[in-house]
Amino acid sequence: LGAKKPMIVTDKGIVDSGLLKNITVLLDEADIHYDLFNGVEPNPRDENVHRGAEMARNLQNDCLIAIGGGSSIDCAKGISIIATHGGRIQDFQGAEKVFGTPLPIITIPTTAGSGSEVTFSSVITDTKEKTKFSVRSTKIAAKVAICDPELTVTMPKNLTAATGMDALTHAIEGYTANCSEPIANALGLYAVELIFKYLRRAVAKGNDIEARAGMLTGSILAAISFSHSDVAAVHCIAEALGGMYDKPHGVCNAVCLPEIMDYSRDYCTSKYARLASAMSLQFSSEEEGAIAAVKEVRKLSKDVGIPSFTSFEIPESNFREIAVKSCENLSNASNPRVLTIDDYMVILKKLASK
Template identity: 45%
Template sequence: MKTVEFNLPTKIEAGNGVFTETGAYLQGAVKGKRIFIVTDPGIEQVGFVAKLEQILKIEGYVTKVFNQVKPNPKDADCIVGGKAALDFRADAILAIGGGSVIDSAKAIAIIKSHGGGPQDYAGRDNVPDGVAPLIVIPTTAGTGAEVTRSSVITDTDRKIKFTIKAVQIAPVLAIVDPELTYKLPPHLTASTGMDALVHAIEAYTCKLSNPIADGLALQAMKHIYPYLRRAVKNGEDQEARYNMMIGSTIAGMAFSHADVASVHCMAEAIGGLYDTPHGVANSMFLPYIVGYNAEVEIEKHATIARTIGIAKESDPDQAAANLLVNEMKQLAEDISIPSFASLSEVKEEDFDYLAESAYNNGSTPSNAREINKKNYLQLFQKAYLDN
């Protein structure tokens, strides 16, 4: 019997149109009026940042925008952002964007409060108290970072990713508005949506799963899977967008209280080396890890198949698990996830390094099935040759 701790320090405001109430929500979440906004050029270009500044100005807030976040957030950019937030004398950090923006904002909040660089706080529980409060407005239905206490940053010198895990960087407030995803292009809807599905599947199947996280993970799957193809096909399908956004947030709660596993280990390996967007990388490897794990962890994979409605209760576990493996590959194809081999930067001579990097990832021990460097190498080769 497992002892379970579940701590969600984030207040969630979720629903269509809640973005317009951001100023009012901040009143009870932070002290002070100086808000340092972290975003990226794309989010700024679509007008979300200007609208946000107008909303906050009405409530008397003073803002400064930092828009230097890149995909797979970089350590150097976080240091620049942390110093800028300190110079601005920010009372709070507000992230508006996808997972890269949110992870950057978490690192910026630490650096603003305690100095140094992101690597100084890598690992679990290495962040001192007194971090600047963080408010998060996600613009993709993918990472669930609005409710997690982790930040994944790229070490640009070593070309690897590292993770900061600490409850101190959990956002104090998440404003989850599906309407912000309506204009997200199909390829980003696809990759971020698969990312959310990965979070739910790995939270449920990993060795650190627990009854509370399991319930959240299964519920997240019910929101994500039936609506992912619809959201990709029609970005303004309100029902699909609502369910994807809510499902992504629930999946974030699930994996942050369990763990991710080998899909993320492989994805972060190629993200560190090739700078591959995280959602795309996760999407590429999900079918292969599901297939690898389902060979031994049959019951849980069969439960997933029944939960998302592709297997019947009467189907034997093995048959249900097989259906899941096939459907994960079909789903990726249907929503035009690019293949691993299609990445122009991929070189077979890198596979040994990638396998080593994946194996050394802190989430490797959490994978449902024991996995070693040789297994990772075989999976990279399989993903490459299958396409």
């Protein structure tokens, strides 16, 4: 890349865990000076992006090294834009609104879930509006992604489960979205196969390097799948919950996935049956396979310890606002069954009853 003064973008958890030293020691050995921005928060905020961009401009950094989960990587993508373009990250909401050249990014994931290390999108929280929005541009895709399963072995069980179910959501929605195409279909199905093979193992035994490698591969394939397609209604609710209540994105996806699948099942029975095959399930008809796929996703979520929707403690009086924001999400149109506000209300009430 020809960069001489990188800035590391990460969060305090990565710094405290000691994982950062695995990378900084190599930079020190190569006599490469680096700066550190560790102000990334979960569900990265617009203010995180703006602070990081100001630091990068002031220090004249010429490259970003994003180390961590999807929050650090998404934040770095935002920083890369604002450091070179100025303005607010909200100005770049939507698709292909980045016309200049952002700072180049190297991504080093420490989780297996978001897949942001290989995508050209960034999801940021608007702190004033309490909503999430996407910035999509091929110009913010990482120049290099260093994906080492050894960096994921220290993830605790709950984070392994949540990020793994996040990857599963990407795979299923990328495959079943109305706008999916052959590349998305192929990669999504194989990602589902890998995740069902390895997620329980990775949760049960964190140092199972084969399981960790399988999950990291599944996460990457799932991310490429939805990049050639879209996410759908699960993400619509999850992003509303994340923006309004700052709930962990992976957990929100995991909680909502089985219910959305069940609600959409009759609109993509054939694809759901293919999902059942990827899960190594036996069935005698497509309808039977589709039903089995939903049940198996629900079982996996329970097996890896995903909490219930009721653990969020969201009053029913707030459901309509969640439903409205979910319906306004542009990815709602990609769901196999395009949902209305009333549909989302039905789903939220079902989630609250379990």
